[in-house]
Each structure stands twice: as structure tokens, then as C-alpha cells.
Amino acid sequence: MNEQNNEVGQIIGGSVGSNILLRIKNDSDVDVGDILICEKNETKYYLKVVDIEIASQLGSQFLEEIAGTNLEHNEELFFFDEKERFYKICRAKILKIRSDNFYPPRNLPEHFDKARKVVKDDFDFLENKKGVSIGYLRLGRKELREVEIKLPSEKLVSHHMLVVAATGKGKSNFTKVFVKGLLEIPEVACIIIDPHGEYYGNKGIVGLSSFPERNNLLFFTPRFSDHPESEPLKIYSQDIEPNDFFGIIELSDAQREALQLSYKVFKEEWLSKIIKENVQKLIDSFEKKVVPGTILALKRRLANSLELDGDEGLVFSLKKREGTSIFEKIINAVMKGKTIIIDTNLVGDEAEKIISSSISTRIFNYYRKKKQANTEKFANIPELLIVFEEAPRVLGVDALAKGTNIFERITREGRKFKVGLCAITQMPSLLPKEILSQMNTKVILGLPAPADREAVINSSTQNINDESIEIQMLDKGEALITSPFIEFPLPVRIHYFNDLIKSARKERKTNVFGFG
Amino acid sequence: MLIAFKRIINILIRQNKGKIRVANKFKEIKEKNKGKIFAIDGGSSIVCDGGSWMLCKIRVSCVGYNGKKVYEKKEFDDSVLIFIENNQIKATGINANTFEIIIKNKPEKIKFEELHNYVRKHLELKTALKKINELGRDETLLIDGLFKCDANENKDLMKKLLIIAEKKRINLVGLAKTSRIYTKNGRNVMSLVKRRADELGLKEWVYSLGKNEFIVRLNKISDYVFRMNCIGNLKEILEVLSFYSQDLTIPGYPYPLIRADYVARISKNEVRQEKNKFRILLKKQGLKDFVQDLLSQDFHRKLDERRYKK
Numbered sequence: 001m002n003e004q005n006n007e008v009g010q011i012i013g014g015s016v017g018s019n020i021l022l023r024i025k026n027d028s029d030v031d032v033g034d035i036l037i038c039e040k041n042e043t044k045y046y047l048k049v050v051d052i053e054i055a056s057q058l059g060s061q062f063l064e065e066i067a068g069t070n071l072e073h074n075e076e077l078f079f080f081d082e083k084e085r086f087y088k089i090c091r092a093k094i095l096k097i098r099s100d101n102f103y104p105p106r107n108l109p110e111h112f113d114k115a116r117k118v119v120k121d122d123f124d125f126l127e128n129k130k131g132v133s134i135g136y137l138r139l140g141r142k143e144l145r146e147v148e149i150k151l152p153s154e155k156l157v158s159h160h161m162l163v164v165a166a167t168g169k170g171k172s173n174f175t176k177v178f179v180k181g182l183l184e185i186p187e188v189a190c191i192i193i194d195p196h197g198e199y200y201g202n203k204g205i206v207g208l209s210s211f212p213e214r215n216n217l218l219f220f221t222p223r224f225s226d227h228p229e230s231e232p233l234k235i236y237s238q239d240i241e242p243n244d245f246f247g248i249i250e251l252s253d254a255q256r257e258a259l260q261l262s263y264k265v266f267k268e269e270w271l272s273k274i275i276k277e278n279v280q281k282l283i284d285s286f287e288k289k290v291v292p293g294t295i296l297a298l299k300r301r302l303a304n305s306l307e308l309d310g311d312e313g314l315v316f317s318l319k320k321r322e323g324t325s326i327f328e329k330i331i332n333a334v335m336k337g338k339t340i341i342i343d344t345n346l347v348g349d350e351a352e353k354i355i356s357s358s359i360s361t362r363i364f365n366y367y368r369k370k371k372q373a374n375t376e377k378f379a380n381i382p383e384l385l386i387v388f389e390e391a392p393r394v395l396g397v398d399a400l401a402k403g404t405n406i407f408e409r410i411t412r413e414g415r416k417f418k419v420g421l422c423a424i425t426q427m428p429s430l431l432p433k434e435i436l437s438q439m440n441t442k443v444i445l446g447l448p449a450p451a452d453r454e455a456v457i458n459s460s461t462q463n464i465n466d467e468s469i470e471i472q473m474l475d476k477g478e479a480l481i482t483s484p485f486i487e488f489p490l491p492v493r494i495h496y497f498n499d500l501i502k503s504a505r506k507e508r509k510t511n512v513f514g515f516g
Numbered sequence: 517m518l519i520a521f522k523r524i525i526n527i528l529i530r531q532n533k534g535k536i537r538v539a540n541k542f543k544e545i546k547e548k549n550k551g552k553i554f555a556i557d558g559g560s561s562i563v564c565d566g567g568s569w570m571l572c573k574i575r576v577s578c579v580g581y582n583g584k585k586v587y588e589k590k591e592f593d594d595s596v597l598i599f600i601e602n603n604q605i606k607a608t609g610i611n612a613n614t615f616e617i618i619i620k621n622k623p624e625k626i627k628f629e630e631l632h633n634y635v636r637k638h639l640e641l642k643t644a645l646k647k648i649n650e651l652g653r654d655e656t657l658l659i660d661g662l663f664k665c666d667a668n669e670n671k672d673l674m675k676k677l678l679i680i681a682e683k684k685r686i687n688l689v690g691l692a693k694t695s696r697i698y699t700k701n702g703r704n705v706m707s708l709v710k711r712r713a714d715e716l717g718l719k720e721w722v723y724s725l726g727k728n729e730f731i732v733r734l735n736k737i738s739d740y741v742f743r744m745n746c747i748g749n750l751k752e753i754l755e756v757l758s759f760y761s762q763d764l765t766i767p768g769y770p771y772p773l774i775r776a777d778y779v780a781r782i783s784k785n786e787v788r789q790e791k792n793k794f795r796i797l798l799k800k801q802g803l804k805d806f807v808q809d810l811l812s813q814d815f816h817r818k819l820d821e822r823r824y825k826k
Contacts, residue, residue: 058765062765066764066765069737069764069767070764073737073767076762077735077737077762077763077764077767078584078762078763078764079763079764079765080581080584080760080763080771080775081586081771081775085765
């Protein structure tokens with residue numbers, strides 16, 4: 001497109017500390033969220049439209065009078081020089097200034113410098129980036145399909161991600177798109193805790209299993225008989241440790257001590273003993289250090305949390321395991337850079353937290369030990385991303401009041417051990433500030449609640465204070481992404497997962513017929 | 517206070533007693549026509565008043581419309597020095613060779629602070645003369661104010677303008693924003709005519725006051741009527757004016773004149789900047805006498821700055 005025809009406005013004021021003001025050319029179709037370029041002597045100012053207001057050369061009092069005249073006598077009246085007298089002014093923030101390199105906005109364009117819409121060449125710096133394609137550059141409501149946005153997954157995975165959006169704005173779609181991309185990258189493994197049974201795919205639900213890269217998927221589900229390629233989600237009591245419950249279910253100090261004592265006395269039988277053994281025998285085994293009330297409460301509490309019906313529950317079992325433990329299987333798959341989906345759709349909230357906590361604990365400890373054992377070998381193992389929905393359940397202020405847990409530990413220490421979290425939530429305001437600021441990459445889809453917006457904005461690594469209106473207005477599939485690994489907060493139109501499947505199928509068909 | 521007002525109101529009531537019959541010399545404007553029109557207006561402001569000399573900023577604009585499309589815009593923009601020499605008032609543009617005029621009226625017969633208006637009018641008429649030579653038959657030239665001029669040299673220019681307009685069959689219109697026209701008993705003629713038109717249920721109309729002299733109402737929703745001078749095809753003039761008087765911001769007044777006024781208007785900011793530039797120049801040149809001239813005339817500003825709060 002001719003750059004001159006692309007001109008949409010002229011600078012009329014502004015300051016480095018606040019925003020740039022531009023008068024917008026009539027009919028130029030500029031939206032909040034649009035990126036404009038102001039170019040002068042090899043220097044490009046990347047401007048992001050953060051607000052638009054209507055303006056005129058007439059005083060506001062007079063405008064009311066005109067509106068009245070128009071409403072009451074509109075048959076024959078009109079405006080001369082309408083475009084000159086009535087117009088729009090937009091406030092834009094300078095994202096970055098680019099000459100040879102990008103540098104922060106410490107300078108301003110000048111009066112009457114012209115601003116134009118972006119073209120593909122303005123984003124040449126994104127072209128050769130490796131990573132996961134998540135969508136196209138979004139310009140307000142529209143998109144620039146020539147500019148594909150890729151997230152540098154290998155860098156950002158261990159620095160944690162936060163995916164925030166109100167219901168129906170596309171959290172799961174984004175996560176599916178992102179994880180689909182990870183399937184193609186052997187250097188990154190992924191574990192998804194899937195409470196809604198939507199990631200793998202099932203009858204009527206398209207999921208990651210619809211792609212040719214499904215060989216890189218491992219699916220653990222309690223309904224393994226329904227899925228021939230899946231593995232049973234079965235966790236045996238001998239593989240569970242007291243720590244798996246700490247910070248996950250509410251326990252008194254006495255109960256915590258009793259659990260630890262049981263582990264010390266019975267080793268890997270600690271859980272089945274405490275649930276199945278006679279109370280008096282337990283008191284004797286614990287040398288009367290635990291009172292009967294605590295044991296009785298624990299029996300109830302643990303059996304309920306693990307959803308046991310006798311010796312066996314949907315996921316947990318007090319029976320003796322035969323063969324390899326689920327944790328080992330997961331670790332092996334992770335080391336091969338695979339993506340593991342844990343289907344917790346049929347289990348309750350506490351059981352799900354125990355499943356995710358125990359898996360995360362084992363894998364995190366494995367990574368830690370690997371690093372301690374051999375730093376060189378550690379460098380070659382895949383980065384790991386643990387994805388879990390409804391993050392406030394384990395990372396929220398209320399959840400952490402029960403005590404610290406593995407997820408909180410991963411947010412603090414995971415980076416050193418190549419383990420990152422991808423926390424998904426619709427209420428980021430429930431997460432503590434410290435946790436939010438550890439989530440270096442934030443994928444922000446529409447957030448109408450002011451408290452949630454404020455929480456995300458205040459904890460972002462890049463300044464997005466001016467983007468509050470844009471975040472509020474983001475429509476389904478529209479995102480704003482901030483990350484220390486991208487030059488400036490990027491507005492993105494996320495790929496629609498179902499479209500990716502369609503194009504993958506089309507590609508497969510073409511290949512089958514030999515036209516590929 | 518109320519009693520004092522009552523007394524004033526009584527005088528006004530007494531003056532307006534009795535019904536005056538306004539002759540039915542109305543013609544309704546029934547059609548609108550978007551013909552080509554040019555409007556000329558000027559703006560002027562005193563930058564520095566030295567008592568016996570004066571520096572003014574004057575701008576004259578000429579704006580053309582053909583329907584809703586801006587046809588042309590032209591501006592005369594200069595600072596003008598007005599001074600007295602050999603018992604004659606002279607005016608000259610700051611930029612060399614722009615113009616120089618001698619106002620024939622004797623200095624003692626003219627209010628000095630009004631002089632810039634004479635000069636502005638002079639420049640407006642000069643612009644109109646230039647423009648009218650470029651216009652074709654049946655096109656309309658609209659100037660601000662009636663055809664009557666105070667200064668002799670402006671009268672000459674106006675005469676020339678009228679002759680050319682008549683000869684080239686160009687519609688020449690002068691529209692007065694403010695106008696006083698009253699009966700021997702002090703009744704407001706404009707108001708009487710408007711009231712009569714309302715009684716007759718007329719919407720957009722013209723009322724003849726005499727040869728080439730009219731009162732017009734150019735839009736039915738406007739409360740304002742204007743005094744107008746014109747030569748040319750009256751029907752065509754009224755249709756064109758009526759079309760251009762439909763702008764929502766000020767219905768009833770031709771938009772090209774609004775635009776011309778906007779372009780020509782001198783802002784306070786411009787005056788301030790010009791004043792500062794001129795004073796700095798005087799000081800740099802060591803012309804203390806002239807600075808003293810200014811101080812002797814500029815006490816108003818000082819008083820404004822330090823006056824009691826009101």
C-alpha cells in the first residue's frame with residue numbers, strides 16, 4: 001500500500017511522560033489498539049492508539065445548541081466544511097522508537113509530523129523469530145495477516161505465563177493454539193491439567209489429538225477404556241507423599257504432624273495404613289503421639305479428598321501398584337519433550353488439586369535433582385510448562401493461606417530449573433501481587449472487571465497503564481501480550497483452534513493425493 | 517434598582533405604543549440554488565498604539581464555495597502602520613510594496629482608534645475588486661457590510677466595484693451583521709418587518725426598503741434578519757444565499773461569510789506575539805522615544821493587570 005495514502009493523522013501535541021495527541025483524518029478508520037507509525041529521518045515512532053475522542057472547532061456549549069437545532073429542525077440543515085470542523089483526536093502512547101535498534105520513548109515526534117497505519121515492513125523484526133505461532137498482528141478490530149506473531153516459547157516457558165480472560169473470551173482456545181505449537185518443538189515439554197476434558201479431544205470436541213503431531217501427546221484419563229491410545233490415570237497410595245497434601249487441603253498442625261509421623265513409621269504404606277488401619281493400632285504405632293480424634297478426622301478427610309470407595313477410587317487406589325508408576329511415565333514422556341494431558345474432568349476439586357500437586361512435585365524435584373547431578377546434561381533436557389486452569393484455586397490468596405504449595409514454589413524457583421507455570425484464570429485479582437509479577441508473559445484477553453485489569457496492568461513487565469480501555473474492550477480471540485521477550489506489548493488476533501485443525505486436515509489430504 | 521428598570525421599560529413601552537402598518541413589500545424565497553459564491557471579509561486588531569501612530573494587524577480572506585465544496589481560499593495578511601504626515605493620514609503595509617494609502621478625511625474629523633477599520637475596509641474592497649475581475653456572469657460576490665462607506669477613498673473603490681458588477685452582470689451582495697434602521701419615533705424597523713412577516717406566515721423572505729436595499733430572512737428557523745444591499749439578479753441572489761444559509765452551526769447566515777470571518781479573524785495570541793516582536797525590535801534599535809509613545813498610550817493594560825478583583 002502506498003504509504004502516503006496510508007496517512008491517518010498528524011501530531012498536534014503530547015509529552016514523553018504522557019501521550020501523543022493526533023488529529024485523525026476523517027474517514028480514516030482508526031481504532032483503539034491500532035498501531036501507527038510516525039517516521040522521520042530513518043527514525044520510526046511506533047504509536048499505539050489508547051483512546052479516541054470526538055472534537056470540533058466549536059465550543060461545547062455551542063455543540064449542544066447545534067444538536068438541539070439538528071434534532072428539532074433537521075429537514076434541510078447540514079454542515080459546510082464538516083470534515084474540517086468536526087473530527088477525532090486520538091491519544092497514543094509511544095511503544096518504542098526505532099532507528100538502528102529499538103529504544104524506549106525518551107523523545108517525541110514533532111508538531112504536524114504525519115502518522116500512518118502500519119504495513120508489513122514495519123514488523124520485519126518479527127519475521128525471523130522462532131517460536132510458536134499464536135495469531136496475527138491485530139490493529140484495533142482488524143488484523144494484519146501478513147504479520148504472524150510467534151511467541152519465543154523456549155525463552156518464555158520457564159519464566160511462567162499468565163492467561164487471563166473473562167468467560168468466553170478465548171482462554172482455552174489460546175492455550176490449545178499455544179500447546180499445539182509446542183507439540184512441534186521437542187525442546188519444550190508440557191503438562192496440562194485438564195479439568196474440563198477439552199484439550200485432548202473427544203466425541204464432538206476437537207482437541208490436540210486431531211493433529212498429526214499426536215504422537216507427541218500422552219493422555220492420562222480415568223476413562224482410558226474410551227480412548228484406546230490413552231494411559232490410565234491411576235495413582236497408587238504408595239506413590240503419594242504427605243507433602244502432596246500440604247497447602248492443597250486444609251489440615252491442622254496436629255493432622256500435618258500425624259501424616260508425617262505415619263510416613264516415617266509406615267514408609268510407602270503410610271496412606272493405606274492411616275485410612276484402613278484400626279485407630280487403636282495406629283495410636284500404638286505412633287506411640288500415642290497422636291490422639292484418636294486426629295486419626296479419625298484424618299481418615300475421613302483423606303478418604304473424602306481422594307474420593308475413595310473402599311480401597312479404590314476413580315483415580316486413587318490403596319492397592320499395591322503393579323508396573324511403572326504414573327509419575328515415572330510422566331517424567332519419561334517429559335524428557336522426550338512430549339505433551340501430557342491429565343484428564344481430571346471426572347474428579348472433584350480436592351482430588352484434582354492432589355493429582356496436579358503430586359505430579360508437579362515429582363517432576364519439579366526430578367528437574368532439581370537433574371541440575372544438581374549434572375549441569376551439562378541438565379542443559380539438554382527440555383523446558384517444561386505446566387498448564388493449569390482456575391489458578392486461584394492453588395495460587396490464590398485464600399489458597400496460600402492454607403500454607404505454601406508446590407505451585408507457589410515453582411513460580412518462585414521454577415525458572416532456575418527450567419520449569420514454568422502457565423496459570424489460566426478469569427480472576428487475576430485473586431492472585432497475590434508477588435505471584436502475578438513472577439508471571440513474566442501475560443496473555444490478556446478481554447477483562448471487563450476493573451479490579452482484574454488493574455491487577456494485570458500493575459504486574460506487567462511492560463508498561464500497559466494506557467491500555468486499560470483496550471483490555472476492557474477486547475473481543476473474543478483478541479489479545480494483548482506483554483512479555484520481556486518481545487519488543488513491546490503486542491496486540492494479537494489469536495488463531496482459531498478449529499481453523500488450525502481444518503487447515504491441518506486439508507494439508508493432510510493434499511499430501512495423501514501427492515500434491516503436497 | 518427594580519424601580520429604575522421599571523422606569524426604563526415604561527419609556528420603551530411608550531415608544532412602541534400604537535400599531536405601525538408595514539407595507540406588504542415581501543417576496544418569499546421559495547427555492548435554493550447552490551451557485552458559485554465568493555465571500556470576502558476582513559479582520560483587524562491594534563497591535564501597538566503610539567498615540568500619533570498605530571501598528572495594526574490586518575487580514576482579509578476570500579473564500580469560494582461551489583455547493584459544499586470549498587472552491588478557493590485566499591488571504592491578505594500583513595501588519596499595517598497608520599501614521600500622520602503633512603496633516604494627512606497614511607497607511608502602509610509592513611512588507612515593502614504591499615500597499616500605501618492616503619486617507620483623504622482630515623485627521624481631526626476621524627477617530628484615530630477607528631482608523632484600522634477604514635484601512636481594513638479598503639483592503640477588503642481591493643480584494644473584492646481583484647476577485648470581481650476574475651468572476652463570470654451570474655456568479656455571486658458577497659462582501660461583509662453594506663455598500664455605504666465612510667472614507668472617501670473607500671467610496672471610490674465601492675463605486676468601481678458596483679460599476680464592474682453591473683457591467684459584468686455579477687451578483688454583488690453586501691450583508692450587514694449589525695444594522696440600525698429606525699422610524700422617526702425610534703421604532704426598530706427590522707423588528708417591525710420581521711413581526712409583520714411572522715404575522716403573514718412567511719418563512720424565508722426578502723423585504724424591499726428601496727432601490728438595492730433589503731431586509732432578508734435566509735432560513736426559516738433563524739431568529740435573525742439582516743439588512744442587505746445588492747445589485748444583480750435578486751431572485752438568483754436570494755436562492756444562492758438561502759442555500760448557503762443552511763449550515764447547522766448558524767442557520768440563517770451565509771456560511772461562506774462565516775468561513776471568511778473565521779479565516780480573517782485576528783486572535784489575541786497573534787496580537788500579543790506581534791506586539792512583543794515589535795517592542796523587542798524598537799528596543800534593539802534603541803528607539804526609546806517610540807517605546808515611550810507606547811507606554812503613554814498603554815495604561816489600560818497595566819490597570820487591567822492590577823485592578824481590584826470584581
